[in-house]
């Protein structure tokens with residue numbers, strides 16, 4: 001199957017996209033190599049590099065120009081300070097790899113894409129810790145939302161709150177067709193409020209009315225409903241998520257990088273600038289909001305409820 005997908009990738013880049021690239025004299029080293037491949041054989045993986053840190057496994061295929069990043073923070077891929085920090089470091093590394101043009105984000109543990117922000121980072125800690133944590137959340141969103149790479153979320157499990165934000169920060173979302181999985185910004189269910197830039201990212205994806213409805217009620221959508229409202233772009237059988245991501249990537253990578261990147265910047269920069277203008281104030285707001293006794297109590301009760309569900 002992987003070879004078939006690679007053949008599709010080669011065919012795609014040999015088509016109109018390639019012509020566009022040639023006319024703009026924009027062929028990257030990776031694409032040159034693709035062009036030389038005879039179409040009857042699969043693409044041999046001659047240059048593959050992996051780096052793996054705590055909580056993230058990154059696999060870079062230089063020939064395809066695609067990196068796959070698997071969140072690997074058992075049991076539920078909660079976004080701890082450590083995971084957020086490593087995520088940002090690895091994104092920066094990939095961003096600096098000229099040949100890496102696409103990134104697929106997925107989970108190493110099927111069933112849970114990410115349980116969102118690590119709630120234990122948000123209660124019973126110092127103000128300095130909350131500030132550091134929030135800065136890391138901001139940093140990841142800023143880097144991901146403005147990435148020069150094509151970012152595809154291969155959502156192979158549930159993806160509430162911060163997990164949903166990671167998917168929304170990408171360019172395209174493919175979700176596994178399993179009614180047990182849900183996705184959405186469910187902050188209000190925890191007694192907390194999605195910050196304005198979470199809200200903006202959702203509005204940019206599904207529009208104002210649907211966002212208001214989803215945010216006020218803290219809706220967690222099944223894959224079918226997520227597709228209907230537009231939170232995800234495609235729902236596919238569970239075992240087809242990765243191959244579909246590669247296929248979709250080939251379509252996006254057939255567009256000349258500079259044109260696609262400038263378009264992405266044009267669409268997203270106003271949203272990003274809103275946070276950049278008030279980044280420190282946003283951190284202060286978060287620290288003062290999360291430190292409130294009532295909010296600390298809500299988070300504590302929510303964690304207790306999560307644990308009691310199992311008993």
Ligand SMILES: CCCCCCCCCC/C=C\CC(=O)SCCNC(=O)CCNC(=O)[C@H](O)C(C)(C)COP(=O)(O)OP(=O)(O)OC[C@H]1O[C@@H](n2cnc3c(N)ncnc32)[C@H](O)[C@@H]1OP(=O)(O)O
Nearest residue numbers: 076078115116117118119120160161162192193289306307
């Ligand atoms: C005025 C405005 C100012 C602005 C203020 C800003 C306010 C803050 C905004 C914060 C923004 C984003 C918030 C978040 O992202 S909060 C996180 C939200 N996430 C959730 O609600 C998901 C909770 N988890 C689940 O629903 C389920 O765990 C699951 C993901 C569906 C998996 O289910 P499961 O049955 O497979 O696993 P489960 O037994 O429930 O969990 C296993 C253990 O993991 C612990 N755990 C689960 N989720 C989290 C989490 N997010 N953080 C930390 N720990 C988590 C769970 O407690 C279990 O632990 P244990 O084994 O019992 O010890």
